[in-house]
Amino acid sequence: MNNDIGVYIHIPFCLSKCYYCDFASFANCEALIEPYIDALCEEILKNSEILSQYNISTIYIGGGTPSYIDAKYIVQILDTLKLFISSNSLKEVTIEVNPNSITKEKLEMYKEAGVNRLSIGLQSTYDKVLKMIGRAHKLKDFEETLNLANEVGFSNISLDLIYPLPDLSLEEFKNTVDYAISLKEKNIKHISIYNLEIHENTKLAFLLKEGYISLVDEDTEYEMYKYLKDTFETNEYHRYEISNYALKGYESIHNLKYWNQEQYLGFGSSAASFFGGRRYSNLKDVREYINNIKSNKSVRSECEELDLLALMKEYVMLNLRKTEGLDKTKFKRKYQKDVYDIFSEEINELVKDGLIKDEKGHIMLTDRGLEVANLVWEKFV
Numbered sequence: 001m002n003n004d005i006g007v008y009i010h011i012p013f014c015l016s017k018c019y020y021c022d023f024a025s026f027a028n029c030e031a032l033i034e035p036y037i038d039a040l041c042e043e044i045l046k047n048s049e050i051l052s053q054y055n056i057s058t059i060y061i062g063g064g065t066p067s068y069i070d071a072k073y074i075v076q077i078l079d080t081l082k083l084f085i086s087s088n089s090l091k092e093v094t095i096e097v098n099p100n101s102i103t104k105e106k107l108e109m110y111k112e113a114g115v116n117r118l119s120i121g122l123q124s125t126y127d128k129v130l131k132m133i134g135r136a137h138k139l140k141d142f143e144e145t146l147n148l149a150n151e152v153g154f155s156n157i158s159l160d161l162i163y164p165l166p167d168l169s170l171e172e173f174k175n176t177v178d179y180a181i182s183l184k185e186k187n188i189k190h191i192s193i194y195n196l197e198i199h200e201n202t203k204l205a206f207l208l209k210e211g212y213i214s215l216v217d218e219d220t221e222y223e224m225y226k227y228l229k230d231t232f233e234t235n236e237y238h239r240y241e242i243s244n245y246a247l248k249g250y251e252s253i254h255n256l257k258y259w260n261q262e263q264y265l266g267f268g269s270s271a272a273s274f275f276g277g278r279r280y281s282n283l284k285d286v287r288e289y290i291n292n293i294k295s296n297k298s299v300r301s302e303c304e305e306l307d308l309l310a311l312m313k314e315y316v317m318l319n320l321r322k323t324e325g326l327d328k329t330k331f332k333r334k335y336q337k338d339v340y341d342i343f344s345e346e347i348n349e350l351v352k353d354g355l356i357k358d359e360k361g362h363i364m365l366t367d368r369g370l371e372v373a374n375l376v377w378e379k380f381v
């Protein structure tokens with residue numbers, strides 16, 4: 001039996017709130033940082049029994065902006081987790097880093113503490129766009145961060161981009177993609193490029209609704225998609241998930257756990273977990289989270305027990321996110337049933353519509369399916 005488990009750590013603090021962001025992240029809460037980290041470490045210790053029964057193979061420190069807080073807190077968290085880590089089980093330790101909140105000292109402390117992968121949020125290479133979406137940095141800050149990361153010896157770095165963004169022409173977007181691939185020599189081994197999601201109640205939604213900014217039309221967005229996909233792929237960044245491209249061997253081990261429906265535990269406010277057939281998440285409110293830990297109350301906000309059918313549906317959907325798709329043999333091994341016995345109607349219809357294909361033991365999205373994946377998910381909800 002696979003005894004590996006992933007750990008997600010949520011750091012909910014940011015320097016300022018980006019206009020598009022709907023994550024559980026907050027600015028101007030400096031006084032909460034220290035009590036929060038103490039509470040988070042206490043939450044880890046409260047789970048000692050579970051943690052000591054599993055091999056922690058990946059740790060992902062996300063946010064928010066983990067690099068915004070003092071690096072001593074990251075060390076404190078990793079030291080707490082190390083109580084449960086056997087020497088050779090840990091494969092990947094990622095931390096999300098924002099340009100403008102990083103120093104060489106912080107990076108050295110991360111490395112010393114065992115971090116072996118950085119994920120840097122750039123989003124756009126144009127300062128005018130960064131300003132328009134409320135990012136607290138410029139392109140030159142990113143370049144400094146990347147140079148420092150290389151100086152300190154990080155050789156596995158991921159880059160985050162978003163498209164389409166306001167005020168960006170097709171030509172400018174192509175320059176951004178070309179710039180991203182030129183960073184291969186600076187150890188950018190992985191590129192996540194997300195389709196912009198416009199969340200209600202964000203400043204971006206307001207600016208768009210009021211007509212202060214506008215996005216490109218659908219045809220231009222499609223041109224952007226084609227360009228990024230073709231350019232990344234011809235430059236050896238192979239697409240392994242809808243929004244993720246990597247050089248061979250540099251796919252995110254932690255994120256693959258999500259798509260392979262493997263177990264992970266999340267610690268900190270709003271952190272999500274999948275464990276024992278249940279999905280649950282922690283309280284979003286940072287103060288409430290700290291108070292509940294202190295007074296020995298539960299920090300869970302939601303918990304969903306998935307029955308067998310729900311687990312199988314979810315397994316299919318998550319695996320279809322990967323370009324290699326769903327391995328039919330693995331499905332059978334996990335659920336003791338042939339995937340066609342359960343989902344033949346859905347699969348046959350999607351094959352007929354040209355959105356998925358069944359090839360070499362795998363069911364996967366076609367090129368068309370990758371473009372309109374939502375139509376595929378609809379069949380399994």
Ligand SMILES: C[S@@+](CC[C@H](N)C(=O)[O-])C[C@H]1O[C@@H](n2cnc3c(N)ncnc32)[C@H](O)[C@@H]1O
Pocket residue numbers: 020021022023062063064065066096097098120121122123160161162194195196197198199
């Ligand atoms: C957990 S977030 C934050 C990471 C880090 N704080 C940063 O801002 O770079 C991870 C990534 O999600 C993406 N993201 C956040 N909000 C988004 C949105 N509304 N639409 C598309 N992508 C988004 C960004 O690329 C971001 O880097």
Ligand code: SF4
Pocket residue numbers: 013014015016017018021022023025063064065098121
């Ligand atoms: S820095 Fe990251 S987490 Fe914080 S507000 Fe911006 S996108 Fe959201």
